[in-house]
Amino acid sequence: MPSPEEVRDGQRAAWARLSAGWEKWDSVIMDQLGPVGTAMIERLDVAEDQQHLDIASGTGEPGLSIARLSPRGRVVLTDLSAEMLDVAARRAAAQGIGNVETKVCSADDLPFADASFDSVSVRFGYMFFPDMPKATSEFARVLKPGGRLAASVWVSPEQNPWTSIAMQAIATETELPPPAPGAPTMFRCAAPGYIAALYEEAGLHEIAEWNVPLELVTDSPDQYWAMISEHVSLAVAALQKVDGPARDRIRAHAIANVTPFLSDGKIRVPGLARCIVGTKPDLR
Numbered sequence: 001m002p003s004p005e006e007v008r009d010g011q012r013a014a015w016a017r018l019s020a021g022w023e024k025w026d027s028v029i030m031d032q033l034g035p036v037g038t039a040m041i042e043r044l045d046v047a048e049d050q051q052h053l054d055i056a057s058g059t060g061e062p063g064l065s066i067a068r069l070s071p072r073g074r075v076v077l078t079d080l081s082a083e084m085l086d087v088a089a090r091r092a093a094a095q096g097i098g099n100v101e102t103k104v105c106s107a108d109d110l111p112f113a114d115a116s117f118d119s120v121s122v123r124f125g126y127m128f129f130p131d132m133p134k135a136t137s138e139f140a141r142v143l144k145p146g147g148r149l150a151a152s153v154w155v156s157p158e159q160n161p162w163t164s165i166a167m168q169a170i171a172t173e174t175e176l177p178p179p180a181p182g183a184p185t186m187f188r189c190a191a192p193g194y195i196a197a198l199y200e201e202a203g204l205h206e207i208a209e210w211n212v213p214l215e216l217v218t219d220s221p222d223q224y225w226a227m228i229s230e231h232v233s234l235a236v237a238a239l240q241k242v243d244g245p246a247r248d249r250i251r252a253h254a255i256a257n258v259t260p261f262l263s264d265g266k267i268r269v270p271g272l273a274r275c276i277v278g279t280k281p282d283l284r
């Protein structure tokens with residue numbers, strides 16, 4: 001089992017490499033993940049002067065959308081990767097969003113005072129944390145009484161063909177070893193109730209979870225493969241292990257399997273996320 005420090009070091013290095021792919025494919029990724037951010041934000045009751053903390057912000061969402069909704073508020077975008085947050089800062093500047101700041105830190109060790117935020121969001125970050133219970137207790141600690149936590153994770157590979165098509169293609173050429181217990185993987189938090197149990201353990205109440213469908217839309221099968229192979233962490237890591245001819249065969253395999261998803265001149269591949277919301281009790 002990797003130590004928490006090993007997990008953090010691995011993640012820091014991986015996301016430094018992935019940041020260019022996320023910036024390059026920004027609009028496609030944001031369109032795909034947008035419905036999940038919207039679903040999370042709807043449950044956060046964002047006020048005009050919201051003090052909000054976005055965890056594992058990556059290139060900035062849903063934190064930037066929340067900043068736009070609270071012009072007199074403040075949003076802190078945090079991530080383990082300085083390179084991902086650099087992209088977030090560039091996106092904030094390009095969108096004219098001034099009420100945000102960035103802070104490099106790990107989700108399980110937050111440099112913020114107790115009860116300092118009205119809300120916390122974590123879109124597709126949980127599965128990468130070395131210590132998920134500790135991270136959740138940190139989120140509960142920095143929330144004000146009555147404040148809300150909203151997170152999202154991926155449901156099963158079967159319900160996310162946008163990524164499983166690529167992973168199946170990769171598996172035809174290279175063995176994908178089962179992840180070590182405790183190692184970060186995309187579907188690590190997939191079990192229903194998994195994140196809700198962490199919320200409960202951290203003392204949150206009014207916990208609810210629900211599924212949100214989404215769609216990855218690309219112009220062509222070629223574009224599908226290009227964007228997946230340049231920004232999905234597992235795919236990028238696996239493709240580094242094979243030679244050029246094997247990469248070409250994987251690409252051909254993925255393109256053949258994604259082509260049936262052609263509809264209205266676009267490739268539309270579905271996915272399913274689970275959102276989880278909870279509230280810090282107000283005992284006053």
Ligand SMILES: C[S@@+](CC[C@H](N)C(=O)[O-])C[C@H]1O[C@@H](n2cnc3c(N)ncnc32)[C@H](O)[C@@H]1O
Pocket residue numbers: 008011015033055056057058059060061062078079080081084105106107108122123124125128129130
């Ligand atoms: C899939 S991206 C999600 C980015 C963004 N929230 C979104 O939905 O577009 C996952 C992010 O988790 C970050 N991450 C990984 N381990 C972390 C940790 N221990 N603490 C904080 N962030 C972490 C990565 O650097 C990466 O930016």
